[in-house]
Amino acid sequence: MPSPRWPFTHNPKGWFMISYSEDLEPGDVIPLHVFEQDLVLYRTESGRPVLLDAFCPHLGAHLGHGGKVEGEELRCPFHAWKFNCDGQCSEIPYTEKIPPKAKIRPWEIVERNGMIFAWNDEEGSAPEWEIPEFEEASDTEAWTEFERRRWQIRTHNIEMAENAVDSAHFKYLHGTRNMPQSQAEVNGHILRVFSDAGMTTPQGNVDGSIESMSYGFGLSVVRFSGIVDTFLLSTMTPTDSETIDVRFNFKVKRLAGADITRGVGKAFINEITRQLEQDRPIWENKRWVKPPILAEGDGPIGVYRKWCKQFFPEGTFDKLEMRVHA
Template structure:
């Protein structure tokens, strides 16, 4: 267990491992997630699967040179073929398949152009799914931008940052502190905040509504000067490193021929604020018993909720 964080580096839940368009039909990708080497592949029918990466034969990494053949993932070393459940189905020049020719298989969920993998206690199946994001397929909305960062931190720190209203003024120089309303139910955490957003014509009342499904998926909606919705997905890849992906959707202007410069500027501002947070995340430690002030009520609320994903 890493000294900076007094809990597992690999929480339970759904975590993004790729965007859908990174994995074409018949495609194979190596993955490094949860401190493990995995392989992601898509069959000719378009179904994505994730398996443990190393062939049980002589240990070749199936994500480097592996090929999809008739719905099976073929090892690049000696041609052993595995189905999406990890079972070896074919061995060239062999009439019998050894009983131990099995790879670990991971639950995969694909929606809204995002590929998620479930990380949990060994042998357990997912108890919930990530819900579809209405804006991803709604008329009048479109994909605006995708952004990826690799950060030396823990997914807990990123989650706390989203719910921490006080830091917005001091790190991001916002005009006001958000007024937060918090609630949680099972694996879901919600934060509804109102704050002033700057515009060339003066400040505008804005709203940020956030809904988390586990620590790996946050749907965040901005309204006010523009309508922007994005998926914030932090995935632990090593004991002290996270890959953070943001997938942005913008409402297109109702007036034909009207530019969406305000929405694009808001996306750029969100990206700028993340990059202001990164030096703090990478150089801070986690205080298990922090000294809290009256404005910090969101921190214990989020920690109480997140404990279910961090403990055994």
């Protein structure tokens, strides 16, 4: 639903994270509110995750509240109708006659990197790309275990993702030594931003480079290489009409000593968290400016905004003058 703060849908198309794999055991049933919709997520006894619209087509019970997994299927708590993984009603315990329309909408989902993602497109397209498997995500020998953080932020995906290409804010909002020199490249749904930036940590300044890869708006990976290598897998999922559920998952490359790794990891996480807390009041109160007035040194915001267009219905930005003035 459009809001006065951004004159376009809050639900761009793409893959969005809806649960950690480990939070959904076989037999678990979870109610979800994402993409401004009520959904039910469950895991079958054989281990397959399934996402369906929440409301039973019979008399409207929410299957996420009291629904029970039976084998590969989900039974409604109200009158015990049973639905299969495609959302089709497979059994009504008190009649043989199953109404042909007794079906719930199934969602496309995929389980990868220890997370479950749902494809969302308001226009109903099938998934248009695949989520990669990240080597770092499963490697606990060379890398530490994931350390997680989570926020609910009152903003739009398009505002959060612009952070990576907005060079000037790193210095003036976050207090980094310099404005990073960033290059942005687009490859279909992937945006790669490479910066030669250093990072200021409580231990002092660390030189290094930052590569950020965004796979649509829902998932991005940031690799920071320097004295230490760090890996940040972040997911950003729209929930209600103006909130994003943000999850950051950090890893640090193991160094010689466990204590050093722990210390560096902590400093890195604290720094990224500090930056996010500085960004938050900006994101929660700003509005989308169309078109923005840009100045030399602002970073590759024009490249970024062109990349964004593909995730919105055709023509969304034509009337909004997506071009940028430099």
